Amino acid sequence: MLMQSQLDIAGTLLGTDGPAAKARTSTGSREPKAASERFWYKLGRSAVSLFTRTALDMDVQWHGPLPEGPKILAANHPTTTDPFFILTLLPEQTSVLVTGGAFEVPLFGPYLRNAGHVPVLRNSGGATIRQATDLLRSGRTVAIFPEGALSPLKGGIGFHRPRSGVARLALSSSAPVIPVGIGLQEDRIRTVAVEMEGGQEEGRFYTGGQYAVTVGKPMWFEGNVDNWEYVRLVSGRIMQRIERLSQQSALRIQPTPTIVPSPATGLAAWAAA
Numbered sequence: 019m020l021m022q023s024q025l026d027i028a029g030t031l032l033g034t035d036g037p038a039a040k041a042r043t044s045t046g047s048r049e050p051k052a053a054s055e056r057f058w059y060k061l062g063r064s065a066v067s068l069f070t071r072t073a074l075d076m077d078v079q080w081h082g083p084l085p086e087g088p089k090i091l092a093a094n095h096p097t098t099t100d101p102f103f104i105l106t107l108l109p110e111q112t113s114v115l116v117t118g119g120a121f122e123v124p125l126f127g128p129y130l131r132n133a134g135h136v137p138v139l140r141n142s143g144g145a146t147i148r149q150a151t152d153l154l155r156s157g158r159t160v161a162i163f164p165e166g167a168l169s170p171l172k173g174g175i176g177f178h179r180p181r182s183g184v185a186r187l188a189l190s191s192s193a194p195v196i197p198v199g200i201g202l203q204e205d206r207i208r209t210v211a212v213e214m215e216g217g218q219e220e221g222r223f224y225t226g227g228q229y230a231v232t233v234g235k236p237m238w239f240e241g242n243v244d245n246w247e248y249v250r251l252v253s254g255r256i257m258q259r260i261e262r263l264s265q266q267s268a269l270r271i272q273p274t275p276t277i278v279p280s281p282a283t284g285l286a287a288w289a290a291a
Contacts, residue, residue: 055134059111062133066102070229077230077270078107085194085236088154091161092184092256093198094177094264096169097207097222100200104161107198107233113153114161115146115183119219136160147186154191162187164257168222171204175268177261185252189243194236195256199263201230201271230267234259 070076091112093104101114111134118137121127130137136153138146150160164184170176188195206227211218237259239252 054132056111058129058133062102062129063105067106070103070106073226074103074224075228076103077228078233079231079266080233082235084196088157088191088193089159089236090154090184090187090191090193090195091159091198092164092195092260093161094169094175094200094260095163095165095167096171096175096200096202097224098168099224100163101161103229104198104231107231108159110159112159112161113150115150115163134158147183147190150187151190154187154193160187164253164260168220171207175201175204175264177257177264180253180257182249182253184256185239185249186243188239188252188256189241189249192240194238196236197234197256197259197263199232199234199260199265199267201264201267201269203227203271228271230270232263232267234263
């Protein structure tokens with residue numbers, strides 16, 4: 019009986035691929051893509067790090083050490099620039115869930131795709147969460163904004179009710195959730211209309227000023243991802259922690275911004291009960 023290695027050699031001589039050859043081809047095809055993603059990610063992160071060091075008064079406080087391995091960063095979302103600023107928190111490559119329309123913006127979209135970020139597509143049937151879960155299982159850290167939209171800013175930093183994505187991601191992957199609360203100077207936000215997905219959307223850009231971030235302790239969850247009530251409970255608990263951390267960040271901003279009570283607070287209180 020021929021050994022598998024002999025079959026592979028024979029297949030190569032005959033112009034066919036044995037299992038080992040196929041595995042080598044598959045691995046070889048993934049390695050250049052991973053290397054390319056790391057290059058573009060590091061290039062972008064270096065540019066953002068330079069900007070945060072020179073243009074922002076960035077103040078980061080940690081409630082404790084973070085676990086090794088892939089994690090889920092979950093933050094509030096007062097500005098369009100938050101996804102890039104939070105990349106500076108961790109040394110490892112992090113894939114951010116970004117609105118799908120951003121991937122259609124010339125130059126910027128190709129960068130997002132090449133750097134390994136994840137498009138959030140409407141009516142995707144769960145494809146976005148599956149892609150992010152696969153990344154976590156492969157060892158990649160993922161960042162998500164549970165509100166699913168920019169946080170409301172009406173007389174202060176508010177919060178939307180959380181969507182189900184962060185809970186589904188945590189329950190599907192078993193990765194720890196790292197809650198992150200952002201506080202900033204509202205009067206330093208620059209609002210512009212951005213063409214996206216065939217229409218205009220509000221873009222909020224933070225180009226200078228105080229930017230406070232509080233990173234909370236890890237949260238672990240397990241349970242049935244198909245149990246909607248439980249998913250809602252988990253989402254509420256995560257959002258409650260994010261709200262508290264954001265309030266701690268806001269207190270370090272001078273002058274102290276107003277925190278607006280929101281529907282998310284009521285949900286968080288229900289979730290904690």
